[in-house]
Amino acid sequence: MHLLRNSLDHGIEPPADRLAAGKPERGRVTLSASHSGGNVVIAIGDDGRGIDAEAVRNKAVERGLIAPDADMAEKDVLELIFAPGFSTAEKVSDISGRGVGMDVVKRNIEALRGTVEVASALGKGTTVTIKLPLTLAIIDGFSVLVGGDSFIVPLVNLRGFQERFPVEEVRTVENMERMGELIPVVSLRRLFEVPGGQPGYERVVVTEVEGEMVGFCVDKVIGRQQAVIKSLDDCYRHLKWISGTTINGDGSISLILDVPQLVRFVRAKEESRLQTARASRTLSQ
Structure with a gap:
């Protein structure tokens, strides 16, 4: 109004x-x-x-x-x-x-x-x-694992999967070739600081946000899953890249990713990091 x-x-x-x-x-x-x-x-x-x-x-x-x-x-x-x-x-x-x-x-x-x-x-x-x-009580998604942490990627954002064999030190944001084009890929292990060693083989979950392809590197893709959304407690509402949680069949809990918000979160972190790096180089000169 x-x-x-x-x-x-x-x-x-x-x-x-x-x-x-x-x-x-x-x-x-x-x-x-x-x-x-x-x-x-x-x-x-x-x-x-x-x-x-x-x-x-x-x-x-x-x-x-x-x-x-x-x-x-x-x-x-x-x-x-x-x-x-x-x-x-x-x-x-x-x-x-x-x-x-x-x-x-x-x-x-x-x-x-x-x-x-x-x-x-x-x-x-x-x-x-x-x-x-959309405030749906149930969403379709794919369950993925990063270390011991479980996440749900909504099917509406999903565009495919790809393999990756890191040979050098993994950065939070890198580029990867997909169908003849370079797309940005985000290491969820580095982004969320998941404990444990970096595996030599990763699956890349390719998503689409506002016409742009963005990949998210995970350890394993478990499979398709219908998730009943549980709201986050008020103290976690500032984590806008999480839509909610869901309880899995074995009693464990998965976080449901809000992919567009997650992309914005990563972009803001990278821009902040680059600005800090530029300022540091300027001071050193």
Whole structure:
């Protein structure tokens, strides 16, 4: 509801401004919902004035959220609208500005293990996309082992399996050839710091996330399994890459991986590691 109000109040221009810009006098706000992979995708779009990225940047600098010389892509600048209390509106109206900021919107969506993204073109409009996982009690997946730890990879993300024979020291993220193309592969043993020696033979579980192939290296693929999802305790809710747990037939417990969130988690860790490495090299010079 808050996003719809924003489109009506901050997005759609007055009729005179729209005519002056060569647009139809009446604005259009579109609400759509679809099913994609394991998610429900909700999009709220308008053909209004769009978000002025430069205005957002200036406001963020003014509030001390970013440094004046910060080098940020436009997509990252637009994400600043989700900062607590952030607003570029010059005045509050009865339609929006009801004490619920975009930070609250994002927090509530993330509490449902969802994501929210914004795309905008100045003078053309804005689209906010919400992705929420399907709340199914039972999912189909493949059970895999890493050391003594058991995980479930949802079938909806799975695209195949491949073998790997590591001959050098294994890194957390590497590349591997698959069908003539290089894809990133993630060692779950290194990522989760699973105790035990590195095996000389691994299975790579190939998944697809937002059109990109990503492999996850495991010790063994047990087989297909229907998993009854058990929710995580509140103290583990910050582990967004875990959808929940399931109890196996032998009484053991498997963690159900949220593959898209896991890919984002790995990407953030790698970017942080690379930034630290670059800063270290700069200091040494």
